[in-house]
Amino acid sequence: MFRTIFLIIGFLAGMVGHAFAAEINEIRVEGAGEYTRITLAADGELAHGIFSLSDAGMRSIAVDLHDFQIDDAANTPPPAGAVTTYEVSSKGIAFHLSHAVTVSRALNIGPTVSDPRHRLVIDLVRVSPDRFDRDAAVDVDRRAAFGGGQVPEAGEMAVASLPQAKQVIVIDPGHGGHDPGALAADKTREKDVVLKTALSLKAALETSGRYTVHLTREGDTYIEHEDRVTMARNWGADLFISIHADAAANHSVAGATVYTLNTRGQSRVDPVSSKYGWRLPVEDGTSREVASILTDLTKRETKTNSSIFAEILIPELASAGPIVRNSHRQENFFVLLAPDVPAVLIEVGFLTNRADAARLASADGRARSAKAIARAIDAYFDRPAAHTAVN
Numbered sequence: 001m002f003r004t005i006f007l008i009i010g011f012l013a014g015m016v017g018h019a020f021a022a023e024i025n026e027i028r029v030e031g032a033g034e035y036t037r038i039t040l041a042a043d044g045e046l047a048h049g050i051f052s053l054s055d056a057g058m059r060s061i062a063v064d065l066h067d068f069q070i071d072d073a074a075n076t077p078p079p080a081g082a083v084t085t086y087e088v089s090s091k092g093i094a095f096h097l098s099h100a101v102t103v104s105r106a107l108n109i110g111p112t113v114s115d116p117r118h119r120l121v122i123d124l125v126r127v128s129p130d131r132f133d134r135d136a137a138v139d140v141d142r143r144a145a146f147g148g149g150q151v152p153e154a155g156e157m158a159v160a161s162l163p164q165a166k167q168v169i170v171i172d173p174g175h176g177g178h179d180p181g182a183l184a185a186d187k188t189r190e191k192d193v194v195l196k197t198a199l200s201l202k203a204a205l206e207t208s209g210r211y212t213v214h215l216t217r218e219g220d221t222y223i224e225h226e227d228r229v230t231m232a233r234n235w236g237a238d239l240f241i242s243i244h245a246d247a248a249a250n251h252s253v254a255g256a257t258v259y260t261l262n263t264r265g266q267s268r269v270d271p272v273s274s275k276y277g278w279r280l281p282v283e284d285g286t287s288r289e290v291a292s293i294l295t296d297l298t299k300r301e302t303k304t305n306s307s308i309f310a311e312i313l314i315p316e317l318a319s320a321g322p323i324v325r326n327s328h329r330q331e332n333f334f335v336l337l338a339p340d341v342p343a344v345l346i347e348v349g350f351l352t353n354r355a356d357a358a359r360l361a362s363a364d365g366r367a368r369s370a371k372a373i374a375r376a377i378d379a380y381f382d383r384p385a386a387h388t389a390v391n
């Protein structure tokens with residue numbers, strides 16, 4: 001989803017069409033805990049490639065540059081966050097790491113009123129060592145291609161510099177532990193049904209090898225709502241799917257429902273994000289003007305993509321079982337509040353309806369729902385416009 005933003009920023013920043021020699025006059029590394037930001041400021045646009053590098057047990061993020069120089073006065077405060085040291089070579093700058101990270105965002109920001117320089121801003125977020133090693137394996141060829149002189153056009157530049165990692169799907173089984181959720185007449189508990197459905201979905205997704213799948217809980221434990229979202233963001237989720245089962249006083253009501261965030265929820269995104277530190281990396285270090293444009297674009301794109309996924313999902317769910325009337329609904333659910341992760345909440349059926357409860361109690365019934373959701377996820381990421389759509 002970030003790709004769109006790079007393309008837009010390419011235009012906003014009014015960047016020139018081709019890379020040219022640029023002198024770096026500042027190298028800055030900031031960060032703490034999960035997040036690290038590298039900023040390279042230069043007098044011209046930096047033609048760069050960013051690669052995960054694993055060399056004899058040492059992990060680095062290599063920022064390779066074409067046609068660059070470094071000003072002697074590019075002296076900087078000591079590195080922070082995940083970066084312990086950095087090394088300048090004829091190829092560019094290698095940032096050595098204390099723990100595994102991935103590039104969550106890379107931005108070229110052109111001169112602004114407050115800063116006349118070109119800045120390359122690279123945000124890193126902690127990931128598992130396995131994820132880093134997969135990125136690094138893919139990046140061997142990408143880096144060789146970059147070294148071979150493939151300088152991307154401005155605007156495509158940041159696109160080309162993203163690691164082509166697997167899509168990350170976070171499945172959130174609702175409730176758990178002391179919170180059983182809804183109850184069926186036969187005492188089937190929502191927390192159990194949704195965990196089993198989530199595990200079935202995970203299995204369905206993992207057969208293709210396309211995705212990295214995380215569950216916010218894999219056992220009967222209660223996780224706070226904000227922690228579910230924080231986990232998804234820390235894992236670098238491309239899609240967040242919360243799974244629930246419904247209850248209604250009217251026992252004839254049956255079928256699945258898909259929820260996305262409503263307007264009231266949208267208005268909570270900013271305050272809740274700042275309360276829980278779900279920072280968009282663009283919110284500091286860039287001019288307020290650019291940061292606010294980026295933040296709005298990100299939120300809007302997240303909302304659009306959530307709706308696109310919901311619309312793809314409903315016909316798939318309908319092929320696996322009943323769905324409610326007006327099955328795409330909007331609500332103000334906390335777990336849908338991440339500013340930068342497309343998210344839906346699926347009520348897979350009504351435990352208060354006998355047929356739905358029987359369907360959800362059977363492994364086969366749950367697998368049908370899970371496979372329907374998996375097909376929708378494939379279709380969502382297979383959209384021809386998935387990397388370029390602007391809405």
Ligand SMILES: [Zn+2]
Pocket residue numbers: 174175181182190244245
């Ligand atoms: Zn629920």
